[in-house]
Amino acid sequence: MAQTVIDTANHIAAYAAKAARAQVVAAYPITPQTSIVERIAELVESGEMDAEYIRVESEHSAMSACIGAAAGGVRTFTATSSHGLVLMHEALHWASGSRLPITMSVVNRALGPGWNIWADFTDSMSQRDTGWIQFYCADNQEVFDTIIQAYKLCENERVLLPAMVCLEAFTLSHTYMPVKIPDQEKIDEFLPPYKPKWFLDVNNPFSHANLVSPEWYMEFRYMMQEAMENAKQLIPEIGKECGKYFGFEHGGLIDKYKCEDADLILLTMGTIGREAKIAVDNLRKEGFKVGTARVRVFRPFPKEEIRKLAENTQMFAIIDRGISFGMEGFLAEEIKASLYNHEDRPLIAGFVAGLGGRDVTFKTIEKIARKSSEWMQAGKVEKETLWVDLRE
Amino acid sequence: MAGSIKELSKEEYLLKGHGACAGCSLAISLRLLFKALGNKIVMVVPACCTSVIPGPYPYTSLAVPVQNMLFEATGATASGVVAAFHRRGIKDVTVVGWAGDGGTVDIGIQALSGAAERGTDFIYICYDNEAYGNTGMQRSGATPYGAWTTTTPTGKKERKKDTPFIMAAHRIPYIATACSSYPIDFINKLRKAKEIEGTKYIHILAPCPTGWRYDTSKTVEIGRLAVQTGMWVLFEIENGKFKFNPPSNRLIDKAKRRPVKEYLTLQGRFRNLTEDDIERIQKWVDEDWERYCKLASNQYV
Numbered sequence: 193m194a195q196t197v198i199d200t201a202n203h204i205a206a207y208a209a210k211a212a213r214a215q216v217v218a219a220y221p222i223t224p225q226t227s228i229v230e231r232i233a234e235l236v237e238s239g240e241m242d243a244e245y246i247r248v249e250s251e252h253s254a255m256s257a258c259i260g261a262a263a264g265g266v267r268t269f270t271a272t273s274s275h276g277l278v279l280m281h282e283a284l285h286w287a288s289g290s291r292l293p294i295t296m297s298v299v300n301r302a303l304g305p306g307w308n309i310w311a312d313f314t315d316s317m318s319q320r321d322t323g324w325i326q327f328y329c330a331d332n333q334e335v336f337d338t339i340i341q342a343y344k345l346c347e348n349e350r351v352l353l354p355a356m357v358c359l360e361a362f363t364l365s366h367t368y369m370p371v372k373i374p375d376q377e378k379i380d381e382f383l384p385p386y387k388p389k390w391f392l393d394v395n396n397p398f399s400h401a402n403l404v405s406p407e408w409y410m411e412f413r414y415m416m417q418e419a420m421e422n423a424k425q426l427i428p429e430i431g432k433e434c435g436k437y438f439g440f441e442h443g444g445l446i447d448k449y450k451c452e453d454a455d456l457i458l459l460t461m462g463t464i465g466r467e468a469k470i471a472v473d474n475l476r477k478e479g480f481k482v483g484t485a486r487v488r489v490f491r492p493f494p495k496e497e498i499r500k501l502a503e504n505t506q507m508f509a510i511i512d513r514g515i516s517f518g519m520e521g522f523l524a525e526e527i528k529a530s531l532y533n534h535e536d537r538p539l540i541a542g543f544v545a546g547l548g549g550r551d552v553t554f555k556t557i558e559k560i561a562r563k564s565s566e567w568m569q570a571g572k573v574e575k576e577t578l579w580v581d582l583r584e
Numbered sequence: 585m586a587g588s589i590k591e592l593s594k595e596e597y598l599l600k601g602h603g604a605c606a607g608c609s610l611a612i613s614l615r616l617l618f619k620a621l622g623n624k625i626v627m628v629v630p631a632c633c634t635s636v637i638p639g640p641y642p643y644t645s646l647a648v649p650v651q652n653m654l655f656e657a658t659g660a661t662a663s664g665v666v667a668a669f670h671r672r673g674i675k676d677v678t679v680v681g682w683a684g685d686g687g688t689v690d691i692g693i694q695a696l697s698g699a700a701e702r703g704t705d706f707i708y709i710c711y712d713n714e715a716y717g718n719t720g721m722q723r724s725g726a727t728p729y730g731a732w733t734t735t736t737p738t739g740k741k742e743r744k745k746d747t748p749f750i751m752a753a754h755r756i757p758y759i760a761t762a763c764s765s766y767p768i769d770f771i772n773k774l775r776k777a778k779e780i781e782g783t784k785y786i787h788i789l790a791p792c793p794t795g796w797r798y799d800t801s802k803t804v805e806i807g808r809l810a811v812q813t814g815m816w817v818l819f820e821i822e823n824g825k826f827k828f829n830p831p832s833n834r835l836i837d838k839a840k841r842r843p844v845k846e847y848l849t850l851q852g853r854f855r856n857l858t859e860d861d862i863e864r865i866q867k868w869v870d871e872d873w874e875r876y877c878k879l880a881s882n883q884y885v
Contacts, residue, residue, distance in 0.1 A: 216667045218660075244667045249698030253660030256653065256695065260628065260661035263651050264668025286654055392626045392649040392665060394677055399644035401652040408641055 194374045194438075201332045201364035204371050205271060205297040205357070206231035208339035210241040211379045212295070214269035215386070218246040218257035222276040223309050224361045225299040229271060243269075251276035255283035255294075262292035263400055265391030267343065270294070273361065274301035274315045281319060287354045288323030288416065290401050293346030294354040295339060300462070300513075301361040302548040310549020311360035313461065313514035317490070317522040323416050325355035325423055326490040330466040332369040334442045335359050341430050344383050350422040352389075360513075361549065363463045374438045382437045420492040427489055445494035447486040450476065451501060454483030456564055457538075459510045461487050461523060464545070464552050468511070471557035482561055487523060495530040502531055507539040509564035511557070511580075513546040520544075520577045541573045545580035556580060585772045592619045592771070602645035604637045607793040607800030609764035609807065610711050611637070614646075616767050617680070617709070620774035623648050625678045626669075628662045630692060631655040632684035633718045634711075656691040658683045659699030662706045678778055679706040685726035686716045688787075689747045700754040700783040707777045707784045710747065713792035721795040728815075729868075730861050732853040733795075739856045743868065751785040752821050760820040760829075762788040765807025769818060769829055776820075789816045797852020806850060814841040814869050817876060826879040836877055844869055 197207075205228050209217065217236070219229045235241035246261075248254045251272050258268040272280060277298055287294050302312035316326060327342065329335045335357065342355040359365060392400065404412060428444035435441035449469050451457055458468050465486025475482045485501055487494065502508070512521020519525060524542035531537045543560050546552035560580060567573045586592060597618035604611035610633055618625075627650045629635055635652055638644045653661045658681040666679050681699075683692055688710035696708060715733045716722040723733040725745040732739055751759050758780045762770040770788060777784035791806040793799065798806055810816035811832060818832040828836070835841045844866045848854040857865075 215671045216664065218664060218667075244671055246663050246667055247702065248660055248663070249694060249701070252654075252657065253663075253695050253698055256657035256660035257664035257667070259653070259657075260651060260664025260666075261668040262664070264665045264672070266668040266671050268664075282654055283657065391668075392651055394624050394626065394649060397623070397647055397649040399638060399641075399646060399650040399652065402638070402644060402650070403636060403640040403652075405640045 194372050196370050196372050198368050198370050199332070200227065200366050200368055201335045201359045202227040202299070202366065203231050204332045204336050205339060205359070206235065207373060208336045209269040210235055211373065211376065212269070212340055212343045212383060213267060213385065214243055215266035216244050216246065216258070216261035217269045218248050218254045218261065219270045220248050220251045220254045220272070220276060222251070222273050224301060224365045225271050225273040225276070227366070228297060251279045252283055255280045255287060258294045259283065259287050259290060259292060262294050263290065263392050265388040267386040268294050269296070271297040271299070273299040274303055277315045277319060278303065281322065284319055284322040284324055286401070289412070291352040292354060293343070293352055295342045295346060296354065296356050297335070297339065298356045298358045299361050299365045300358050308548040309361060311363050311513065312547050312549065313522070316356055316358050317514045320491055320522065323353060324491060325353055325420070326358060327355065328358045328461045328488055328490060329364065330447070330463050330486060332364060332371045333440055335364065336371055336373065337434055337438060337440050337442060340379060340383055341434050344430050345423060345426055347386060348426060349389065351419050351426065353416065353419050353423065358462070360462050372439065378437060382434065424492040424494065443486065443488055445489045446497045446501070447488055448501070449484045451483035451485055451505070453481055455481045455506045456561060456568055457501060457505050457508055458482065458484040458557065458561060459487060459508055459523060459527060460484060461490065462513065464511055464513060464557070467552060467554050468557050470554035471561060474554065475558060475561055480561065480565060493526050493530065498527055498530045499534050502534060502538050503536045505538050507541070507564055507568040509541050509543060509560055511543045511545055511552070511560060513552070515544050515547065524577065539568060539573050541567060541575070542577040543580050544577060550581065585775060586768055589767060593622070595622070597623050597647040599645040599647055601639065602637045603639060604633070605794045605800070607803045609790045609792065609803050610634065610713070612764045612803070613711055613770065613788055613790055616764070616770050617682070617774065618648070620771040621678055621680070621778060624676055625680050626651065626665055628653055628658050628665060628679065628681045630658045630683050630687040631718065632687050634682055636718060655687055657695050658687060658692050659695035659697070659704070659708065662708070663699050663702065663704045666704055666706055681706060681708040683710055684717065685710060685712040685714060686724045689725040689745050693750070697754065700751060700756050700785070703782045705781055705783070707774070707786065710787045711790040712787060713790045713795060714744070715795050717792055717795050729865060730854055730857045732856060748785065748787050748821070754783070755824065756783040756785060757781070757823055758784040758820070760786045761816070761818055762786055763807045763811055763816055763818065764788060764790055765804045766811065766818065773820065795853065798850055802850065806847070809842070809847040809850065812842045813844045813847040814873055815844055815847050817872070819876065826876070828876070828880055838870060838873065
């Protein structure tokens with residue numbers, strides 16, 4: 193029997209690693225990720241989780257140990273946040289370039305200075321070019337299901353790339369929610385034991401991640417791009433399969449809500465997407481034709497779905513919990529880039545909100561929607577990027 | 585244990601066509617590594633000369649599985665490989681970290697320290713040519729006092745870091761020094777290390793004609809002089825117990841050691857040394873020996 197537990201997203205991430213039968217975990221503690229690795233340590237030491245936990249001395253070493261373990265032919269897991277993720281940056285490139293299907297949960301936290309431990313996407317957004325698949329979750333059930341799905345996706349021969357499953361600090365990491373945990377046999381059926389295509393085998397020696405000259409380097413990079421395109425195709429398929437097995441789908445690449453007839457679509461990521469549904473319901477009661485679309489997968493970026501979404505609407509309002517300094521919100525950038533060669537381009541306004549854990553409630557989102565609606569009626573976006581609730 | 589070169593296997597796992605410089609002692613040491621351990625090993629190799637000399641994809645001159653890795657990450661990566669093999673029940677394969685001095689004593693010391701503290705069951709070998717050789721001879725923490733490098737054009741002002749003793753502070757079961765000019769010693773140390781569980785650290789002095797500025801035919805001679813002058817000491821620390829190895833064990837009497845000047849003046853990198861510098865180096869070497877002799881008589885580090 194599947195069981196329902198009430199727990200935090202961090203503990204749920206630990207249970208997902210266990211349910212996925214991760215064989216080696218290498219991780220270093222950082223607030224607010226700590227309760228993931230603490231729970232894994234408990235599970236491993238009590239014998240409930242049949243894995244080896246390498247208590248490394250830094251996040252750089254955490255990812256390096258995962259690379260070694262994955263190259264050794266086992267399923268690996270790690271978790272980090274914020275400065276830990278940024279310290280890993282070099283090894284992130286090495287993991288994806290080595291085509292190792294490592295899964296990592298990232299607790300999205302702001303970067304210092306000043307020290308701030310609250311929710312912000314800048315940590316993982318600034319890793320967008322590392323060749324990692326990136327999922328962003330909106331509730332604890334989605335965290336569990338996505339970790340399981342991530343392994344299935346990454347280990348697929350057509351993908352063989354690592355994945356981050358991102359969840360926001362405190363809003364999810366330390367918030368208790370009911371989560372349905374399926375039977376282990378069902379999970380094993382959906383995600384069979386890891387069979388590596390290759391590993392560091394003395395009977396079949398080769399030099400992995402060897403020196404590559406200009407003659408070949410581009411081809412290797414092209415294959416990574418192809419793998420990302422394959423992932424884009426596989427994510428909705430695996431999501432549907434997971435839905436059939438366990439009952440939750442979470443929306444494939446983009447989780448859409450009341451977008452069909454919407455003149456204005458609010459584009460979001462993570463928990464803001466969940467809050468936006470409340471805002472949409474409230475605004476609909478007042479007669480606004482508004483919908484919301486939560487981008488679940490940031491890499492590979494769902495360009496085609498964004499274009500489809502743009503076809504029958506007048507305006508996109510994009511809410512970013514992060515900022516690429518000197519440009520604009522990360523999501524706004526990507527959406528605009530996706531639409532440039534597209535005929536049906538809606539008006540686009542970017543909103544930067546909720547940095548460093550500032551609350552973005554449905555009221556904030558309603559305010560964003562009203563402002564966007566004004567601009568939509570005027571046919572002109574007054575401010576390309578508006579910082580919401582900013583002290584001036 | 586091998587008593588002579590003649591007893592070694594004729595199998596070669598460092599294949600022909602590698603790109604090491606003429607007179608490179610790293611190539612000699614690699615060959616000896618395979619002579620000692622055979623091909624049931626997996627190597628973790630960070631950025632260093634060994635990540636270049638086997639040649640680019642799709643070729644390699646190393647006939648064992650190699651995980652090439654980031655500069656600072658050898659210890660951590662090896663931990664991952666060891667854990668994976670443990671999970672898979674692979675017991676007959678030795679994991680070897682093979683890194684240069686920069687990747688060991690400088691940028692890689694954190695990951696090495698972590699792996700040693702965790703007791704990772706592997707052999708870590710630092711081949712030490714006393715500078716960042718792969719990038720063209722920049723100073724490292726292992727560069728000796730007075731040596732020219734491209735970033736110390738008038739000679740290094742600081743002394744060489746004593747890395748084997750940093751490793752001794754980790755209380756790992758086996759630490760040894762070696763030199764490519766003493767192949768049997770190196771091979772026996774590798775074989776001993778293979779039989780010990782836990783972290784084993786071997787620091788091998790690797791003379792480098794390109795960086796040290798001596799004739800490529802003199803690599804073996806330079807290595808011998810390093811040992812005979814006492815600038816490099818062959819020893820092992822087994823479970824905390826310090827022991828000199830031949831021929832260093834015959835050099836306890838200062839009179840038996842050749843003056844360091846003989847070693848220094850053969851190398852272009854020491855060309856800028858003054859007589860005062862040479863005297864200072866001699867004094868440091870003698871002081872180090874006093875320390876080692878005390879350790880050898882008390883036996884425990």
